Amino acid sequence: MLNSFDRNLELLKGFETKYLRILYYDFPEHYKDKYKSYEYSRLCMIIEGKKKIKVNEENFFKYDSNQFVLLPPYSSVEMEINTPTKALVLELNNDLIENISNKISLDFKIETGKLVNNNLYIGKRCNEIKNCISRIIKIYKGTDKNKEFLIDLCGQEIIYHLLKIKGTNLILSTEYNNPIYKAIRYMEENYCQAIKIKNIAWNLNMSESNFSLYFKKIVGVSPKDYLKNIRLLKAKELLKKHNVTEVAYSVGYENISYFIKLFKNKYGVTPKQYKKEAVSKFVTGLNNQVS
Numbered sequence: 001m002l003n004s005f006d007r008n009l010e011l012l013k014g015f016e017t018k019y020l021r022i023l024y025y026d027f028p029e030h031y032k033d034k035y036k037s038y039e040y041s042r043l044c045m046i047i048e049g050k051k052k053i054k055v056n057e058e059n060f061f062k063y064d065s066n067q068f069v070l071l072p073p074y075s076s077v078e079m080e081i082n083t084p085t086k087a088l089v090l091e092l093n094n095d096l097i098e099n100i101s102n103k104i105s106l107d108f109k110i111e112t113g114k115l116v117n118n119n120l121y122i123g124k125r126c127n128e129i130k131n132c133i134s135r136i137i138k139i140y141k142g143t144d145k146n147k148e149f150l151i152d153l154c155g156q157e158i159i160y161h162l163l164k165i166k167g168t169n170l171i172l173s174t175e176y177n178n179p180i181y182k183a184i185r186y187m188e189e190n191y192c193q194a195i196k197i198k199n200i201a202w203n204l205n206m207s208e209s210n211f212s213l214y215f216k217k218i219v220g221v222s223p224k225d226y227l228k229n230i231r232l233l234k235a236k237e238l239l240k241k242h243n244v245t246e247v248a249y250s251v252g253y254e255n256i257s258y259f260i261k262l263f264k265n266k267y268g269v270t271p272k273q274y275k276k277e278a279v280s281k282f283v284t285g286l287n288n289q290v291s
Helices: 007-012 094-103 127-141 147-164 168-172 179-190 197-203 208-219 223-238 244-250 256-267 271-290
Strands: 020-027 031-036 041-048 050-055 061-064 067-071 076-081 085-092 120-124
Touching: 020 147, 050 085, 061 067, 085 094, 085 147, 094 147, 127 147, 179 197, 179 208, 179 223, 197 208, 197 223, 208 223, 223 244, 223 256, 244 256, 244 271, 256 271
Parallel strands: none
Antiparallel strands: 020 085, 031 076, 041 067, 041 085, 050 061, 050 076, 067 120
């Protein structure tokens, strides 16, 4: 079982094949650190314990042995560990991902609420991936002279199962010239500006109708709704510190009434009501701490 510590995992630390690099970590209690990932995606799993991490200066979140984190390339990570924790990381070579992506045919949609922090993915660890990891450990412990080849076969299977999980495909994709990838990154980086979908499509050499159809097929929502969701999610954060008018302008809406209407349709309350509730919860929390 992957959830029980195996002494042989320590021997896997830094083990490399043609397509994988395997990293094992044994963190002590009350441990803090920062690190960066580089050109490869990382599949991060907890064997025992739990982690609290922050990726690319976003909010902290926790995950444990029932989950996995798929970390995109060039991420900045800050972690806090309050209990002894053992973790296993697979660094996934881009050639491996591209080879498997080209060989299989799957239709994907992104699961709402699963993608955070510029395509960071947090998912429930499935039995198929657990079994692949267990086989990697068994092969490593064995005496077969072709263990690197056999471990790479397990790596191929892991990529296949990850690609079947909705949402991971955009993170694993190495085709950075893909128009949908470009469009998403543009919207996430420029949501505060006046963005027109037809202009995005034009810059990608696509008609607006074809671009919208292709976008919805891959992402699961229209580009207009995707941009709206980015803006409203950011608005929730900003409302804790700024007034409604300031927030509306900050997330790209010049028509304040229209912003209020969109916000209420999305969250069931007006921005002003949400701000009032957020401040009230904050004050209550402070009073509870004092008492």
